[in-house]
Amino acid sequence: MKNRKVMFMSPLQVQTIEEEYVSRPLGENEIFVKLIYSLISPGTEQAMLAGTESWAQLPLCPGYASVSRVIEAGKGVKDIEPGDVIFHYGSHCEYQTLEVRDVVLKVPAGLELRWVPFTRMATVAFTSLRVSNIELGDKVSVTGLGLVGNLAAQLARLQGATVIGVDLSKDRLRTARQCFVEYTLEADDSVKEKIMKITDGRGVSSHIEATGIPRVGVDSLEYIGSQGEMILLGSPRGVYQTDVTDVLNYCHLENRGSITFKGAHEWRYPVEPDRFVKHSLVRNSLIVFELMQRQKLQIEPLISHVIKPEQAAEAYEGLRINKDRYNGVLFDWSAEGETR
Template identity: 80%
Template sequence: MRNRKIMFVSPNQVETVEETFTAQTLGENEVLVQLIYSLISPGTELAMLAGTEWWAKLPLNPGYASVSRIIEAGAGVKDVQVGDAVFHYGSHSEYQVLEVKDVVLKVPDGLDLRWVPFTRMATVAFTSVRVSNIELGDKVSVSGLGLVGNLAAQLARLQGATVIGVDLSQERLKTARVCGVDYALDGSSGKVKEELMALTNGQGVSSHIEATGISKVAVDSLEYIGSQGEIILLGSPRGEYNTDITEVLNYCHLYNRGCITFKGAHEWRYPTEPNQFVKHSLVRNSKIVFELMQQNRLQIEPLISHVIKPEQASEAYAGLRNNKDQYNGVLFDWA
């Protein structure tokens, strides 16, 4: 078989290549799949493409979230079968062999296959809500309304909060409003703190979800948070930022409102499979996301900005890097 795949050849150089895919004898719990759609994760993949991630040595075949069709299954595979459409974590490669013990889940009948790869972004966002103290009636702010931030804002609303989103991009603010976020504030206005305090009657928010991954934004966001509040680090911090850490810690511990809690919300804090010792898992969260999509309680369609061919990969990554107002949810259509 001829296999197409996307390669990060060197920093900021993307190529779509073809190679011969040699079918192998599958292990008992393996499946061979053919991609239908795969989704770019802008934060993680652009960092990989820049060559700044120590764990992602170039050249490499990137990827994050996909929906595929099973074309062959090992003898021990039980929960899925040949012909099923499945959601999985995987690379931008047309043919792949997957271990079913990883996240390989049958897609519910009738679910739009273009939406399915966004399940991964939603489960990443889910972690911020899982670790939080968000309750019905709370005021919550989210900085950064890209895919993960937008979905975190939607999930916080489903938790019962009034959500205030903050972003520099007018397009992302517009998309957030379409997705039901209660308030969308322009981060470039210079009036975010003033506007946010007005919306919270001068109290500040009880929870702030930081989804940009920019350390300075996280520190600046502390002044939005009320007494006994929390800041949840959803976006992985990247890039150097120099500040007086004692001043930051004293602000959280003593000054102004005080007693602000920092929480990390990386997706891998939870196990892949459910077990009797931990309530939440990646599989459980993924299945809940399927249900929310089916019920139209989680808005995915407004997040899709482009559906393009794998041969346009270089254009897609350049757009995500240089034109963030127009490029957001970019799907590769492998059909």
């Protein structure tokens, strides 16, 4: 059996290879699956491809979120059978063996399969809401309206906030409007003035920083209101030199009250539900399924490309140099003429 997979061979070098799949007996809690769609995570995977992530040594097969069909299940697997369609965290590899103790969830009947891999991006975004103090009637700003930032803006709106999205890209701002984000501002020197006008001079009570660019986070401080909070959703990357004393004094003194910084990395919560912890990755994923089914969470506008894995090099190059056009890129692993 031939197995296709996307490989990062060296920095900025992507290949789609085909090799013979070597099968082995499944463990008690393992399942064997075939990909239907897998989603590129632009931020994480581009950092891996650049060779800047110490935990991702090249060469490797990347991946983030997928929807697959179960071919075989181990003897100890319950509630999942051959033929079931599942959401899981996985690599861009056509055939895979998964542990069901990881995030492996049956997809509700009737849910659009192209949307399913976006569940992972939504649960990443969910963390920004879980750690925040966002309440009904609040004004919330979001810098960076890529997949995660857009979904964070949508979730903040569902929480009852008036949301202000900020991005350099007119295309991403247009997509945010298609997803019902109330205010969309182009990132320029007038952002503070516009946000202060929207908030009647008070500033936002919560700011979600989704770009991962340190300077953007620091610049955002000036439109966070007194007793406000900065939610660090995007993983900070890159070098930025500044006087940290000025930053700390602004939060401590000049803003007439403290600004709280909160980290919102997805892994701060457990994978499985626990009676001692309210939130988990599984619970958040199930809530995302429901929001998608009820069309409360807009996914279709986020899909920019649905392509074959053989076009992987083109996809990653597009994500690197043409971020306005490339955003939500799905690999379609179906064979010609195959039905789902």
